[in-house]
Amino acid sequence: MKRMKFTLFSVKNKSSFKNVKNLIKLFSDVDISIFHFNEISEDMVHVVFNIKDEYIFGTKISGNQLNMPMNQYINSFYDSTSGLLFIEYVNERYCDEVSQYLKENNVDLQRYQLTxxxxxxxxxxxxxxxxxxxxxxxxxxxxxxxxxxxxxxxxxxxxxxxxxxxxxxxxxxxxxxxxxAGIVSINNNDLDYLTNFVRLFPYVENN
Incomplete structure (x- = not known):
């Protein structure tokens, strides 16, 4: 089983997240877009973000540099009942890119601290x-x-x-x-297990 790691966010305007579906762009030159949007149930959504990035290669002596384009796919799960958003954590920069992208598209969210x-x-x-x-x-x-x-x-x-x-x-x-800090890791990548985990995760108002 692959270990899954997530950063947790709280969405203030719960209904706003479903508008993310309108942002799907399969073939786009923008740096970040929605690759996949799936309404698993009435209250659970699985979204995959596509971040365009580059591998950079070079040598110490010659300094020659080769840029190789790559796509980084970031999973996320949103439960509209609790308003909790789980964004897959690959690194902090990718997480910042996804959260900023959502904010720019009128999804009001903030980091969810675990008390x-x-x-x-x-x-x-x-x-x-x-x-x-x-x-x-x-x-x-x-x-x-x-x-x-x-x-x-x-x-x-x-x-x-x-x-x-x-x-x-x-x-x-x-x-x-x-x-x-709101980082959750689970050594289970089964979709049913993950969606159930997100659905049951404790939510405390005004966290």
Missing amino acids: NEIMLKTLTLYNGFIKKVELTDSSGEVFLFEVLSIDVLLDKISDEKTKILSLLMLSNKNFISLTE
Whole structure:
């Protein structure tokens, strides 16, 4: 199974995202466009973005440079019930390109931060076994713990100023990784699993 990594966003005007369908351009010279748009269900959309990029090759001595065009396809899943958008994370620049493209086309979105509450809800939802967790306290000191029960974790974050920076759990042979910055990784690329994961992912208003 291929590992899938996503950056999470919250869409403010939920109905605006379906207008993205009108941006499909299979053959286009623009740097970024919609390659594929699929309404999986009434509340779930799968969109593939196409980013035009170039491989650049050269040598240390001659400095000769060869540019080779390439297309980078970025998957995304949008749940209109929660307003959460999962954009496949290849690198930060591609993610910025996709989010900026959507904003320019009237989709109002912002990064979705994962709070302690959201991470704990996800852990409980998937009956996860904690493999590793990274915490930080009010002084900024970082603590790393491995193989914890949820009760021990709850005790360690009982102080409201202690935050979960990252959490790695095992759930039914699937590793799920969450970070405070809104990065989610899953070692499962099955479409049905991914859409169900997006649909069930905890949403907290005004996050």
